[in-house]
Amino acid sequence: MTSVLPRRPRVLTRTFQPAAAVLAAVLLLGLPFWLVIVTASKTQEEAFNPTLALPNDWQLFENFATVFNDGKMLPAFLGSILVMVPAVLGVLILGSMAAWILGRRGGRGLAVVYALAISGIILPPAVVTIVLLLRQLGLAGTAVGMIGVYMGMYMSTVIFFVTGFVRTIPRELEEAARVDGASPVRVFMKVILPLLMPVLATATILICLYIWNDVFYALFVVGGRLDTLPLNLFQVASAGLYLQNWHLIFAYIILMSLPLLITFIVAQRKIISGITSGAVK
Structure with missing residues (x-):
């Protein structure tokens, strides 16, 4: 008992x-x-x-059908793609390169650089300063300016994800490539980058999610000159077509979420692999 x-x-x-x-x-x-x-x-x-x-x-x-035709979703979709794809590719390549250097070399100086590099995760960007700087550079209201803003905002995320993963990659792989005459760029592209794919897949989904749904920074930087899906929804939600028409607003939200949902379903194995490998290593 x-x-x-x-x-x-x-x-x-x-x-x-x-x-x-x-x-x-x-x-x-x-x-x-x-x-x-x-x-x-x-x-x-x-x-x-x-x-x-x-x-x-x-x-x-x-x-x-009503949302797609009357809400002008196609130009907004193309605007989102125009901003998101270069920003994600740029931040992944530059961020993983920086993480490779920070993960391989030691010293107090690089430790300070690493702390500054990942500080962007917790420090919010100064919107007014960003807009004024883009005006001085002649990039306010342009896709190039918006891409630069997103790359600066999410570089810290990539560096944080990738640096710890780089430290788990055996140095012997790089040394063997250098013995064969490979340059540092070739070592990174042929040896390091393929090994980073699982963790980069995870970072890609997170950054795509942030950029795809962003309306706050896009409103200040390109609002009124370039349409993205969140900006378009924000603008038409207060217009005659969508005013109090919750069925159309929710239909727009579903269509806007489908591309990322499909991407996640297709790449979920790599995403989960990147999360678990980073946690174990």
């Missing part, structure tokens, strides 16, 4: 904890997702006060 009793609380705990975790996930993630889907599928009258109730008549694809 005494040996059986202590096991029952442990069995109940093992059963309760997974059930509680699943319930919390459903409440925190499932309900908002369900609210977005059902609201985007309703008519204007049904969606005026968003609820979790099913629509009487599903209008999801009709709302998608």
Whole structure:
């Protein structure tokens, strides 16, 4: 009797904890997702006060067509791609190069440089200073200026992710490449960069998520001169088409989220591999 009793609380705990975790996930993630889907599928009258109730008549694809055509999503999508792709590629290449140097060389000087490099993770950018500087450089309101802002903002994230991973790569691989006559750039491109792909995949998803959904900095830097999806949604949400039309706003949000959702589904193995390898190493 005494040996059986202590096991029952442990069995109940093992059963309760997974059930509680699943319930919390459903409440925190499932309900908002369900609210977005059902609201985007309703008519204007049904969606005026968003609820979790099913629509009487599903209008999801009709709302998608209205949003895509009348909301001018295609130019905004191209604007987001124009800004995001160069910014992500640039910050990944330059950030991983910097992380390679910081991870391979020691000394107090580089330790200070590393601390300054990752300080951008916790120090918020000064928006007014950024706008004034871009005006002085003639880059205010341009895609080049917006790309430079994003690269400066998220360089710290890449350096933080990659530096620790670089320290786990055996130096013998680089030494063997140098013995064969490879230059430092070739060593990085042919030896180091392929090994960084899992952690770079994780950093890519995070940075793409930040840039794709950004409206605050884009509004100050390129607002009114270049359309991105969040800026376009912000502008048309207060216009006649979207005013109080929650079904169209939620339909826009779904369409805007699909590219990153598809990317995450396709690359989820590399993303999880990058997270777990960084945690173990």
